[in-house]
Amino acid sequence: MMRSLLTVVAPKWRTARARFRQGRQAGPGRAVVLGAVAVVFWAVVFGVLYRVLAYFRGVEEIGPLLAGKLLGLVLLSFLSILLLSNVVTALSSFFLAKDLDLLVAAPVDWLDLYLAKLGETMLHSSWMVALMAVPIVAAYGVVYDGGWLFPLVVLAVFLPLLTLPAVIGSATTLILVNVFPARRTRDLLSVITIAAAGLLVMLFRLVRPEQLARPEGFNNLLDFLTVLRAPTSPLLPSEWATGSIMGYLVGPWDPLDLVLLWSTAGAFVALGAALHAQLYPTGFTKAQEGAERFVRGWFWQAAMAPAARFMSVAKREFIVKDIKLFFRDTTQWSQLILLGVLVVIYLFNIRALPLFTGEQVPFFFVTLVSFLNLGLAGFVLASIAARFIFPSVSLEGRQMWLLRSSPLDLRALLWSKYWTGTIPLLVLALIITVFTNVLLRATGFMMAVSVGTIVLLTLAIAALALGFGALYPQFETENAAQIPTSFGGLVFMMTTVALLAAVIVLEAAPVYAYLQATRADQPLQVSLRLALPFLGVILLCGLATALPLRIGLRRMEQFEF
């Protein structure tokens, strides 16, 4: 059995190896950038957690309890994320993957198929969580002197911990596909998971967890200790994992937790396999059918009619096509739910800032927050552009035969893509900036600076996203959500952060001058020194808009299929 399982898994392994080799041939630049980003990320997570745990370790009695509680919370969040991502990944790997026709038609044992696909699902949905866990458990190991055996303990804990959500996720998907057709299930799942994730994040934020950290939130120390000692739920695998790790680090170590983890994982794999044997053949057959049918697309055609008078037929048809494709693809539009959550949390955070405790409006802090908010809003816009604008050129890949063989001017294509992405981004940017400044009660000067800058930044960010999307296209990836996680997406984010930093640094001087003048109760003198940085920002953003579009266009002209 092991041999046939290895045969089923071999193509995946060989593909990964070939990709790695191709990456190595492409030169060390890519690996260096990715490695540097990973190291910085790990160092920051490790550093922050190290300080927190070192502080906990110094606290008598409740220190280890706090550390355990924190680990329990982290593992519980991991478990929830893994459960959601496994459900979605299982749909692709078990029902929609391109190799399934070959595997199902071949005399492959059903158990081998189940184990191979379970492993694939687990790997695809867990690698990010596993990487994230490295600096966290490393911090625990270092602070509590875990010793050389600690990595082995962590491995022994994490293997069953990652297996459990993979089995549950795959089984959930299997049942869902038996009820709904696979493509409908995919639509359903993308909405449910995103709405659930959004709701969780929103709830977590709205309960204001920072207040729980304040001791005055509890009546007495006994209440506090009781809450800390009680496990979140003794039936949760994350609690068993916490028990194993903390037991090993601070004692007393109880092997029961580890036994529970492994035996439950084993039992779940067996149950999952039994369910797979029963339901997979019917589910797989159902997955082959059920595409969406009959639609009437008159709405966007009619909605675009007034604007259409001012543009060429090709541009109009391109924009209508892009909008229709976006709103008909559930995996695309459902991301708007997360976007809504993000904006609400963003504004909630600004409102929750403890700035207006007294009667007097703290002018200095309000101006500072309003100014620095530009950077934060810019970063949020960059993330949104990475998700929605960056993949737009890649998504044309399979249809490029049509675009290149027709007399379509590629400038018209780029123009349509740029404005279809920029206008919604601009609306969002203005909402975030204006509302934030209103909530902060910022002055007219700061409002003008913020709005002007964010408009320029949005134009530049959208152009950078489109330009880098054309420079690093991912024509083989069908899932738009995966495209921003590529190397090109990373380079785009890094460039945008550099642009944001440059704009903040340039504008810092005139904003400081404004602050000083207002504090001294003097009118702001309009001078060359004050105007130059703003001119610099206009020039910089202008360049960051024009150059990427020009480079992107050149790159697109060289595309070959």
Next chain:
Amino acid sequence: MIRLEGLTKRYGTFTAVNGIDLHVPRGELFGFLGPNGAGKTTTLRMIAGILRPTAGRITLGGVDLIADPMRAKAILGFIPDRPFVYEKLTGGEFLRFVAGLYGQGGDHVEHRIAELLEVFELSAWRDELVESYSHGMRQKLIISSALVHRPELIVVDEPMVGLDPRGARLLKDIFREFAARGGTVLMSTHTLEVAEAMCDRIAIIQSGSIIARGTMADLRQQTASGDASLEDLFLRLTGGSAVRELAAILEA
């Protein structure tokens, strides 16, 4: 209508197309044959403007494709071998979009779309998303899209793949009628009976170079093959030893 001069395409050290010269006049149905990997698709994709030649010149209707691609492409309809279309558009929307790419819109396009869908028996599927179409229906939709802007020249790569006998017959009739009305068709195919029955002239390409060209009579004369079929001529020109090897494998 189509003129290729010294057309070459190299990928690194590999030469896919090696200095091809070809002229297909207006009103001709020209067949482009060759074994797998001979350079047929690469040549057609260069003519369609999807691939850039490493060297050489392509002229469509007297317009240089590299120098003035917009004008050259405006008279062209291209049908690729793999029917990738936007899955989330309906058949009708896809055709409207393609007409838009050629700068055409309005009532006459809507009329043309209805006409083409009717001819290809897709009218009932007009408002259904392409993702629910079968392979053959997608192929029919792409053929319709190549005709929607009334081209003067059609370049088609493997037109019969996925078509049912009725669809294949319909396509043959359309191409013949198109050529009879002065249109030009350059077609690559592996279905030699189709090429023999339909094409006015044929070129056989191997390892990136044209090794024979002309009418069926010309080809027979070049290979001194009497009244051999196109299949026999093709195998003789491109090396038929693989057929004997295949028999050996099947018997082993």
